[in-house]
Amino acid sequence: MTRPPERPRKRLPLHWLGVVPFLLFALLFLVLPTMNIVLGAFRTPEGGFTLENLRGLNTQSIRNAYWLSIKISFASALLGSVVGFGVAAAITLGGLPKFIRGPMLTFSGVASNFAGVPLAFAFLATIGPVGLVTVFLRTQLGLDLRLMGFNLLSFWGLTLTYLFFQIPLMILIITPALDGLKREWREAASILGATGPQYWRMVALPILFPSLLGTLALLFANAFGAVATAIALTGSSLNIVPILLFAQIRGDVLGDPHLGYALAFGMIVITGVANAVYIWLRARSERWLK
Amino acid sequence: MKQVWAWLALGAGLIYFILPLVGMAEFSLKMRRGVYSFDAYAKVLGDPKFQETFGYSVLMALFTIVFGILLVVPTAYWVRLKLPGLRPYIEFITLLPLVIPAIVIVFGYIRLYNTSSWLPLTGTATGTNILLMFGYATLALPYMYRAVDTGLRTIDVGTLTEAAQSLGAGWVTILARVILPNVLVAVLSGAFLTFAIVIGEFTMAALLNRPAFGPYMQLLGANRAYEPAALAVIAFAITWACMGLIQLVTRFSKHTRAQH
Numbered sequence: 332m333t334r335p336p337e338r339p340r341k342r343l344p345l346h347w348l349g350v351v352p353f354l355l356f357a358l359l360f361l362v363l364p365t366m367n368i369v370l371g372a373f374r375t376p377e378g379g380f381t382l383e384n385l386r387g388l389n390t391q392s393i394r395n396a397y398w399l400s401i402k403i404s405f406a407s408a409l410l411g412s413v414v415g416f417g418v419a420a421a422i423t424l425g426g427l428p429k430f431i432r433g434p435m436l437t438f439s440g441v442a443s444n445f446a447g448v449p450l451a452f453a454f455l456a457t458i459g460p461v462g463l464v465t466v467f468l469r470t471q472l473g474l475d476l477r478l479m480g481f482n483l484l485s486f487w488g489l490t491l492t493y494l495f496f497q498i499p500l501m502i503l504i505i506t507p508a509l510d511g512l513k514r515e516w517r518e519a520a521s522i523l524g525a526t527g528p529q530y531w532r533m534v535a536l537p538i539l540f541p542s543l544l545g546t547l548a549l550l551f552a553n554a555f556g557a558v559a560t561a562i563a564l565t566g567s568s569l570n571i572v573p574i575l576l577f578a579q580i581r582g583d584v585l586g587d588p589h590l591g592y593a594l595a596f597g598m599i600v601i602t603g604v605a606n607a608v609y610i611w612l613r614a615r616s617e618r619w620l621k
Numbered sequence: 622m623k624q625v626w627a628w629l630a631l632g633a634g635l636i637y638f639i640l641p642l643v644g645m646a647e648f649s650l651k652m653r654r655g656v657y658s659f660d661a662y663a664k665v666l667g668d669p670k671f672q673e674t675f676g677y678s679v680l681m682a683l684f685t686i687v688f689g690i691l692l693v694v695p696t697a698y699w700v701r702l703k704l705p706g707l708r709p710y711i712e713f714i715t716l717l718p719l720v721i722p723a724i725v726i727v728f729g730y731i732r733l734y735n736t737s738s739w740l741p742l743t744g745t746a747t748g749t750n751i752l753l754m755f756g757y758a759t760l761a762l763p764y765m766y767r768a769v770d771t772g773l774r775t776i777d778v779g780t781l782t783e784a785a786q787s788l789g790a791g792w793v794t795i796l797a798r799v800i801l802p803n804v805l806v807a808v809l810s811g812a813f814l815t816f817a818i819v820i821g822e823f824t825m826a827a828l829l830n831r832p833a834f835g836p837y838m839q840l841l842g843a844n845r846a847y848e849p850a851a852l853a854v855i856a857f858a859i860t861w862a863c864m865g866l867i868q869l870v871t872r873f874s875k876h877t878r879a880q881h
Contacts, residue, residue: 364729
């Protein structure tokens with residue numbers, strides 16, 4: 332005795348309900364807080380629309396802070412990309428023993444996550460006023476870093492410190508791209524008579540170019556948003572945007588909260604543009620690296 | 622010739638990375654004048670504030686991991702199974718925390734959930750703890766989601782679900798006893814990474830005024846000489862342990878899979 336099969340009932344499409352918790356979480360704790368800041372940047376305390384807050388950014392000290400932040404982020408991103416690329420090329424294509432690659436990538440994973448407060452301590456202990464390298468140079472070689480104009484609490488000091496997480500991040504991101512360079516391309520180039528440098532200049536680098544530039548943008552955003560390292564390293568003595576915003580939120584600097592909104596909005600715009608460049612260029616590079 | 626360049630690049634990289642580690646290790650041992658000693662470590666480990674803040678951060682990390690798993694695994698599973706068209710959008714959302722600096726997100730929290738808002742989370746200690754946990758979950762989201770989604774790619778989600786359903790399993794059973802064990806390695810990788818992120822996090826905890834490990838380290842750094850270096854060594858060891866555990870579970874899973 333079999334019953335006639337039930338007619339399939341038309342059901343409301345309820346599949347989307349499964350992602351509601353996630354979307355709700357993202358909305359409440361990611362999107363709305365950010366929107367709140369962005370809208371706040373264009374609002375008067377009474378709730379009306381204004382550009383006055385953004386105009387408030389146009390003071391000497393805030394302009395300097397943005398400029399220094401951008402310089403540090405760009406320098407650490409550029410140097411990080413170049414050195415990271417060199418190391419990644421060395422472990423993938425340089426003919427080094429195979430056993431180096433695994434530990435190097437693991438170490439990159441560790442170092443790229445070793446940011447924040449402890450990283451600042453490590454650099455203070457190394458090239459701070461009484462750090463290992465500083466003392467060694469002074470007592471053994473007679474070189475006084477401070478007299479030579481080096482200061483950890485400066486553009487170069489911060490850049491040097493940021494490189495500790497920038498280089499490993501570059502290695503982690505670019506190694507798969509280097510693995511994607513096909514041997515056939517190299518062989519084809521050398522059959523046609525290309526030398527090593529020619530192969531790099533005319534084949535490999537053009538292919539890698541979008542991923543290189545894209546990673547540069549990602550590293551830039553990464554350094555631009557770094558707060559903890561800068562604060563642990565410099566206290567609040569260095570005038571860069573994250574430290575300024577931190578002080579503003581803490582209420583150390585008595586200003587209006589809407590200037591804080593504007594500062595934060597400026598940060599979002601800059602990291603947002605950098606990441607948009609990254610996403611756009613990555614989409615272009617994936618055409619070749621499949 | 623090529624190899625010379627390769628060794629040179631590697632060597633320069635190694636010097637740059639090893640020097641700060643040596644520097645902090647050496648400095649942390651110099652507390653007693655003239656000899657190397659573990660005094661700084663004894664001082665740090667014996668500090669009740671250290672134990673308090675470290676315990677707090679470990680607890681927060683565990684809560685964040687549990688919450689992250691409960692949030693990410695069902696979502697990633699459901700998107701793979703029923704809503705593949707939604708994947709790029711969900712993925713985009715999970716990458717947003719890499720774009721929006723943590724300091725901006727927590728600024729938004731303070732504005733949106735303060736005592737005079739519709740959801741006054743910052744009004745109580747418990748509420749602020751929950752808010753901080755959500756913040757940590759947000760920071761870990763890109764890594765957690767990517768790990769789990771990669772794990773789901775290696776298994777046949779549809780077939781496993783249908784097989785479980787035809788044996789009478791409900792959604793909770795499917796998720797807990799079929800899907801989760803199959804992506805356990807990926808989930809553990811995400812969990813260890815979350816742990817490494819949460820344990821040293823500074824910005825969010827400091828601005829929400831919670832007694833976490835990150836702000837404690839910063840405070841000690843502003844006031845002491847040798848203890849911070851000892852803390853840095855400890856923090857580095859924790860990060861290293863987390864990454865090592867990720868490698869271990871990944872290798873372990875490859876091993877078991879090879880036996881089939």
